Amino acid sequence: MNEFVKAAYRDAAANSGGRLYPLPRASLLKSDFSKVFSTHLGHLIGGGRFEAEGLLVTGQSGSGKTTEIRSLIARFNASEAELPNGAHARFAECVLKGIGSWKDLGRSTAQAVGFPIGEKARLTQSEIWDIVVREAKLAGTIGIHFDEAQHIFREKKSADCLAVLDSFKTLMKSHDWPLMLIFSGVPELEGYMKAEPQLHRLLHRVQFNDVSLPDDYKTVHEIVGSYAVRSGVEVDADLMTQDFLDRLVAAGAYRWGVLIDITKRAIAAAQDEGAERLIRDHFTDWWVSKTKTARVATPFTHSDFRSMYRKDHLFLKALDS
Template structure:
């Protein structure tokens, strides 16, 4: 394997590992910080009150998972230096399709507890509550939480809501719940008002080509600088930012993915400047489309459905 490929792979891995703060992240961070401080205050005073949490929803590609990962990593660092350093947070991804029993087993494994025999769901979740208390878990994060109710039946929704509320209102050790997922997650919350009022809701909506274009210009320039190259003037104007936002189907996370992919193309070409042509190549690799359906090539890019791949002719 060539040194160029190795160096490029290492550089791209570093870029992917960086988190870009954006205007929607700060309200999420502030809300979570307040929840942490309230819980620490209750623990210091010897009080046991119902825990609260946060539900983060948004379409695929909006950057929810990255935002939650950054949020939890920062919170763990903060807790380790707090007045209650033994406190912890666990995070796991809900499988699809999911059952409450299987999710309970996953939580136990994340807590380092392995069941020796087959058990019923009620027994598993009773163990979950005991282990959360024993290991001083302040918050439980469930990503792709919409899959907690994949069938969406009233019985299933009731069971999910009941389980979450039980954890948050445990008389000995209430646990805050953090949920992140697609808009289908909102169905679970809207089904049970008691659960909804215990969760602050945050929604990552689509980008606005007009409002967010300056932020996207800064993002492209920042990533290029971190990669050791410069952004060409053609990718540092509002018109290009609007084109990039459209190409990413108006999703913040996809803007980042396409930008990093374009930088990868530039690094492999050993060029010192990131241009629109690199974005066009990155989009072609991503979507396997012809030039006529590449939004970085055609003038009337707004007619292209950026959510489709393998586009070679009019639908």
């Protein structure tokens, strides 16, 4: 065995890493996507000019947006939906974190559709988008998911933001091959998109809400149980109490994606020590390892965890923030 491989953590990640708990939002996302794609397909069959529509998916960091969207796109691409020209429709993905200028955006988008553009290429903005549309059409790419989309707008002048929005609008309104676009990011992204009304009106909005108690107690309970069973460990009765579920939700800052990740990490900690039963200490152990917080001050141990761990400070005690 390699000295750097912890078998329990490797196996836990392999066993549960690709498994998504079926939250209701996944069905809503799929429904909206299917409506937009079906309309898009109908326009392609009809043969006339049209404007593509898209999705604007927002939620707090750690809410699970990227995971849900990537799962949806993977299933869509695997479904091999047929286009009028006989090609199989597919969606591309482009991460905008770290993207600065319109040229960076253009190169990253071209890369996403399978046509790398060198940094020294002397191309105008219009020429780059023409390449994107051309290569997307040749590949049967009917849309692009732009993840972390808020990053390209932050700390930019209004004129620069409008130039980026105009680029997105150009892709959706292309006369030759309109592209469905999915934008995902934190709630502030909605404000940026509203600055270009023509683009904003083409987008169907999908909001990934936080955990809401007491309504979501049953779902949180099922998440802990289902991931544990999947991993072959029993669940201690203590983890099914309201006290523990409140603490787990607070630890995850009320965000579904973080809550699920904490649960999977605690299960890995249990398996690493060879435990057959998942207990509260495994959640505490992982939290201490992650944050270097004193054991008595974790959300799973402190009596005043609600005020100490706030929704807007993920992994931080209020005293540290």
